[in-house]
Amino acid sequence: MALNYIWIAFFLIAAAVAMVKLVFFGDVEVFPAIMNATMDTAKSGFEISLALTAVLSLWMGIMRIGEQGGVVNTLARWLGPLFRRLFPEIPADHPVVGHIFMNLSANMLGLDNAATPLGLKAMEGLQELNPKKDTASNSMIMFLVMNTAGLTIVPVSILAYRASLGAAQPTDVFLPILLATLISMVVGVAITGAIQRINLLNRPVLITLALFALIVAGMAWASVVLSREQMGIFSSNIANIILLGIIVAFICAGLRKKINVYDAFIEGAKGGFSTAVGIIPYLIAILVGIGVFRASGAMDWLLSGIGWVVEACGGNADITNALPTALMKPLSGSGARGLMLECMQTYGPDSFAGRLSCIFQGSTDTTFYILAVYFGSVGIKNTRYALPCGLAADLASTVAAIIVAYLFF
Numbered sequence: 001m002a003l004n005y006i007w008i009a010f011f012l013i014a015a016a017v018a019m020v021k022l023v024f025f026g027d028v029e030v031f032p033a034i035m036n037a038t039m040d041t042a043k044s045g046f047e048i049s050l051a052l053t054a055v056l057s058l059w060m061g062i063m064r065i066g067e068q069g070g071v072v073n074t075l076a077r078w079l080g081p082l083f084r085r086l087f088p089e090i091p092a093d094h095p096v097v098g099h100i101f102m103n104l105s106a107n108m109l110g111l112d113n114a115a116t117p118l119g120l121k122a123m124e125g126l127q128e129l130n131p132k133k134d135t136a137s138n139s140m141i142m143f144l145v146m147n148t149a150g151l152t153i154v155p156v157s158i159l160a161y162r163a164s165l166g167a168a169q170p171t172d173v174f175l176p177i178l179l180a181t182l183i184s185m186v187v188g189v190a191i192t193g194a195i196q197r198i199n200l201l202n203r204p205v206l207i208t209l210a211l212f213a214l215i216v217a218g219m220a221w222a223s224v225v226l227s228r229e230q231m232g233i234f235s236s237n238i239a240n241i242i243l244l245g246i247i248v249a250f251i252c253a254g255l256r257k258k259i260n261v262y263d264a265f266i267e268g269a270k271g272g273f274s275t276a277v278g279i280i281p282y283l284i285a286i287l288v289g290i291g292v293f294r295a296s297g298a299m300d301w302l303l304s305g306i307g308w309v310v311e312a313c314g315g316n317a318d319i320t321n322a323l324p325t326a327l328m329k330p331l332s333g334s335g336a337r338g339l340m341l342e343c344m345q346t347y348g349p350d351s352f353a354g355r356l357s358c359i360f361q362g363s364t365d366t367t368f369y370i371l372a373v374y375f376g377s378v379g380i381k382n383t384r385y386a387l388p389c390g391l392a393a394d395l396a397s398t399v400a401a402i403i404v405a406y407l408f409f
Contacts, residue, residue, distance in 0.1 A: 006289075006368070006387070007286065007289045010289035010290065010293040011289065011292055013293065013296070013298050014034060014292040014293050014295070014296035014298055015296070017296045017297055017298045017301060018030045018031055018034055018297075021297060030295075030296060030297065033295045033296075034292055034295045034296055036295070037291040037292055037294065038288050038291065038292060040291065041284075041287040041288045041290070041291030041292075042284050042287070042288050044287060044291075045280070045283045045284035045286075045287040045288070046280060046284065048283060048287075049276055049277075049279055049280045049283055049284075050276075053272070053273055053276035053277075055116070055117055056116070056117040056120065056272035056273070056275055056276045057269040057270075057272035057273050057276075058117075058269070058272070059117035059118060059121075059272065060117055060120075060121060060268040060269055060271050060272030061264075061265035061266065061267075061269035061272065062246075062247055062250055062265065062268070063099070063102070063117075063118065063121050063250075063268055064264045064265065064267055064268025064269075064271075065250045065251060065253075065254045065259075065261055065264045065265055065268070066098075066250040066253065066254075067095060068257065068259045068264050069250055069251075069252075069253030069254035069255075069256065069257045069259060070253060070257055071098070071249065071253045072095045072098035072099060072102075073095055073098065074098070075097065075098035075101050075102070076093050076094060076095055076096075076097035076098045077093050079097050079098070079101050080092055080093055080097065081204040082204040082205065082208055083097045083100070083101075084204075085198065085199075085200065085202055085204055085205055086142060086189070086193075086198070086200075086205070087100075087138075087139045087142060087143070088198065089129065089137060089138055089139045090126075090129060090139055091129075094125070094129070095125060096122055096125030096126055096128075096129070099118060099121045099122035099125055100122045100143060102121075102122075102246075103115055103118040103119040103121075103122050103147070104146060104147075104151070106118050107147065107150065107151060107152065107365070108151055108152060115147075116373070117272060117275075119143075119147060119370075119374060120275055120373070120374065120377045122143060123140065123374050123378050124275075124377070124378060126139050126140050126143065126378075127378040127379075127380075133378075133379065134379060134380060134381045134382060135380065135381070135382040135384065136375065136380050136383050136386055138196045140375075140380070140386070141192060141196075141383075141384060141385065141386045141389065142189070142192050142193075142196065144370060144371060144374060144375075144386050144390065145188040145189065145191075145386065145389045145390050145393060146185065146188065146189060147365060147370050147374070148188065148330075148364065148365050148366075148367040148370050148371070148390035148393055148394065149181070149184040149185040149187075149188040149189070149364060149365065149390075149393040149397070150181060150184065150185075150362075150363065150364045150397075151181050151184070151185040152177065152178075152181050152362055152363075155173075155174070155362040158173065158177070158340075158358050158362050159171055159173075159174065161337075161340070161341060161358075162344070162349050162358060165341075165344050165345065166349060167344075167349035167350055168350050169350075170349075172355070172408075172409075173355050173358045173359055173362070175408070176355075176359045176401070176404040176407075176408050176409075177358070177359050177362035177363055179400065179404050180359055180363035180397050180400040180401040180404050181362060181363040181364065181397065182212060183363075183396055183397065183400040184363055184364050184394070184396050184397035184400065185393070186209070187392065187393055187396035187397075188389060188390070188392065188393030188396070191389050191392050191393070192389045195385060195389070275377055278376070278377055278379075279373050279376050279377050281376070282372045282373065282375070282377075283369075283372055283373055283376065285372065286368050286369065286372040287332075290332055290335075290368065294335070299324075299327070299328075302327065303323060303324055303327065306320070306323060306327075307320035307323065310323075318347075318351070318352040318356065319353075319356065319402060321343060321346075321347060321353035321357075322343055322352075322353045322354075322356035322357040322360060323360075324339045324343070324357075325339045325340045325343060325357040325361055326360040326398045326401070329360060329361060329364055329365075329366060329394070330364070330366060330368055330391065331366070331367075331368050331369075332366060332368075332369070333365070333366040333369060336360070336361055336366075337361060339357070340357045340358060340360070340361045343357040344357065344358070352405065352409055355405060355408075355409050356401065356405040359404065359405055360397075360398065360401050363397040363398075363400065363401050364393065364394050364397040364398075367387070367390040367391060367393075370390075371383060371386060371387060371390065
């Protein structure tokens, strides 16, 4: 229901802003711009879905090999103690635990193309366990919030963009992004757990947090010890090496189980194609709503208002210059990426605003996109409190990013 109201609000606010601009400012281009945005974003939504079809088919096929080869069930057994605390509705050793882990791992490695199909596979498994097929279950909401928190350990693309724009030390945002995204994850899971009355103060969860802390410390050490060139090579290759290792491991597991690996892949790939087609209406709907909101100028007015408040409270004007990235990220990943690049080009990649925009970009994920695609893939209409919890994680990451940026830069 929350997405329904947000979607309606996009259009109503856009129409009101456009009317004000036409009547009081004589802007005769605003309504044509809005209508062009509806067509362009609808086309963009279809093109994204079309491109996603190939990726979904590939990874759904790989996942089917992993299922039949026993890899997913093995992961489910290993992760049982932790996931029983976070997802008490999921039966012990259920294969969906392995799918959830694979999705979260892909997100942590910055493998967006792999993370989405793995997440959709996990949603299919959660829907099978869901007693109310049109309403999001508690497990679905926890999973979605963990995705929208966007925990990223290797922000490869951001480091590459900074290097291409001539940053003196492209990796200097590495540790700040790790800290901000970890805070986003902790806050998102804590809020969702509180609503679901889950006790998170238990040994498996605390051990996992300790492991994450060790990983952050290790990556921070690497960013200090390695040179700029070495860190760039490390960041750009580790994720892809792990990804290829997963594919090879799944195939080897299939051979060990003596299954027909090729047939298993084809069977899974067919499911990926049908899933991609089912996503198209949901994706187009949310992208058109966002496009109308931006084209009307409502986003610019919102940013101006927030900037005025920040400066009136004695805040740094540089925060205002980077805020467009933070506000756009829950709505559109590509839009936020464009605003991050624009900020670095305008103020410099080594400016406070340029670095802060990179931290905003890497510390959370596209909440509305994820909810539309993941819930749309299984026909969920009532999302319950998933959107507020996701936005709470976004807010936590924004505040954390600002604090961390001040501490480091």
